[in-house]
Amino acid sequence: MDTTIKIDSETRDRLAALAQARGTSMRALIEEFAATALTPQELKERAERTRAFLQAEFGHRLEDHEADTLRTKMREAQAAYRKNLKNAGPDVAA
Secondary structure (H helix, E strand, C coil): CCCCCCHHHHHHHHHHHHHHHHCCCHHHHHHHHHHHHHCCCHHHHHHHHHHHHHHHHCCCCCCHHHHHHHHHHHHHHHHHHHHHHHCCCCCEEE
């Protein structure tokens, strides 16, 4: 079943540019996002598996403050990456 999603023109143009850079359609791009994005429950389950793995393999129990610090560092790294892509110009594929 097909459906229509209403978004502003800036978002539509961004999606079109991303799809073109990847050599795919906007539909495929959105389907990929939907298939790979994690729900809050999936994120929680992944975090629990990661904690269990670190405990079992390295004998380290990841405390909440450590997880918060790592999460902050990952967000900062992602923001820097996005900024570098944006500054690199339209010829760089996302």
